[in-house]
Amino acid sequence: MAAERRDKEAFVTLVTSDSYSFGALVLGQSLRAVHTTRKLAILVTPQVSDNVREQLGKVYDDVHLVDVVDSGDTEKLALLSRPELGITFTKLHCWRLTNYTKAVFLDADTLVLRNVDDLFDKEELSAVPDIGWPDCFNSGVFVFRPSEDTYQALLQCAKTAGSFDGGDQGLLNTFFSDWGTKDISRHLSFLYNMTSTIHYSYLPAFNRFGGDVKIVHFIGPIKPWHHQYDTKSGTVKPHPNQDSSLPPHHMDFLQAWWDVFMNRVKPLLEGQGQLLSGNHPGGTQDITGQLAQLQVQGANPPAIYVSSDDHRRAWERGEIDYTGLDRFENIQKKLDAQIKS
Ligand SMILES: O=c1ccn([C@@H]2O[C@H](COP(=O)(O)OP(=O)(O)O[C@H]3O[C@H](CO)[C@@H](O)[C@H](O)[C@H]3O)[C@@H](O)[C@H]2O)c(=O)[nH]1
Ligand SMILES: [Mn+2]
Numbered sequence: 001m002a003a004e005r006r007d008k009e010a011f012v013t014l015v016t017s018d019s020y021s022f023g024a025l026v027l028g029q030s031l032r033a034v035h036t037t038r039k040l041a042i043l044v045t046p047q048v049s050d051n052v053r054e055q056l057g058k059v060y061d062d063v064h065l066v067d068v069v070d071s072g073d074t075e076k077l078a079l080l081s082r083p084e085l086g087i088t089f090t091k092l093h094c095w096r097l098t099n100y101t102k103a104v105f106l107d108a109d110t111l112v113l114r115n116v117d118d119l120f121d122k123e124e125l126s127a128v129p130d131i132g133w134p135d136c137f138n139s140g141v142f143v144f145r146p147s148e149d150t151y152q153a154l155l156q157c158a159k160t161a162g163s164f165d166g167g168d169q170g171l172l173n174t175f176f177s178d179w180g181t182k183d184i185s186r187h188l189s190f191l192y193n194m195t196s197t198i199h200y201s202y203l204p205a206f207n208r209f210g211g212d213v214k215i216v217h218f219i220g221p222i223k224p225w226h227h228q229y230d231t232k233s234g235t236v237k238p239h240p241n242q243d244s245s246l247p248p249h250h251m252d253f254l255q256a257w258w259d260v261f262m263n264r265v266k267p268l269l270e271g272q273g274q275l276l277s278g279n280h281p282g283g284t285q286d287i288t289g290q291l292a293q294l295q296v297q298g299a300n301p302p303a304i305y306v307s308s309d310d311h312r313r314a315w316e317r318g319e320i321d322y323t324g325l326d327r328f329e330n331i332q333k334k335l336d337a338q339i340k341s
Contacts, residue, residue, distance in 0.1 A: 010039035023108035028059035029264035076166035095151035107140035128193035
């Protein structure tokens, strides 16, 4: 294919915080690992620190600074138990990347396992059914055509109809409401957005088709970067809140995420002085501990995991109080407070 066309097509993701940036770095490197021929673009908001933006620039061809768009719809987001997701309206900015003729949006919590450049043969709006309500599409992976007109129409739709889940997925399913019925070629195979969650898994189908998964999507509040990684054994350990309920294959995908992180992202970050230097003597380190260090260095520290200096220093040493101060509900509460303020 002509190089000019390839240069006008891009994979696009979004980050509004330093923590999601770990996801974006892994995603970008996973796309490089499967030798994509398309450009990599990322939307970042001013909350992402300068230091992190610089790291993102090592992986992404195009780092676009955008303003936050927030649905502010706390009532509907409460139904979804995810008060933080109003900010995902910021995703709409991807339609403004009009220097590309076609693009594929990927959430920052996705990981690419095989080359998916064939997605650029699809038309707007192509996506995979959502596992919770398969008449809707999941908005973590979709093919679209950047257009200022579409962007304005989406904003208008946000003002008039709004989003039925408070996030971008509800809005996009309202706007592209004929996705379910109009054209079957816009239904992508589940292999392009394999959501593996604790709530639902069709294991026999997984055993039959799982080997062909192209993109895995870590939906839900606990992301790969919240898990612990044991540097001695080179294996990921389940988050204490997920321990007993994870489907077995989920651990393999988490491991795949961490393998990309350790082999392809950590070496990039190591040039960053003290970042990633705080391994716990026992060999266990948690990326959020590294995040805390990143926040100490960053120009605009979100400090969401840090409640006091002592606690912060313990966290940085990798001494994480999983059953006490650092238990998941507390982290979640802090995140919630951060988003409301
Ligand atoms: O604080 C945040 C929250 C989200 N994001 C970005 O927005 C995406 C969507 O959020 P995520 O936490 O991945 O949501 P999911 O757990 O995947 O939940 C679902 O619901 C969301 C809201 O409707 C949709 O955006 C998702 O695609 C859909 O899978 C992320 O991947 C990031 O790219 C941020 O940058 N910062
Ligand atoms: Mn997601």
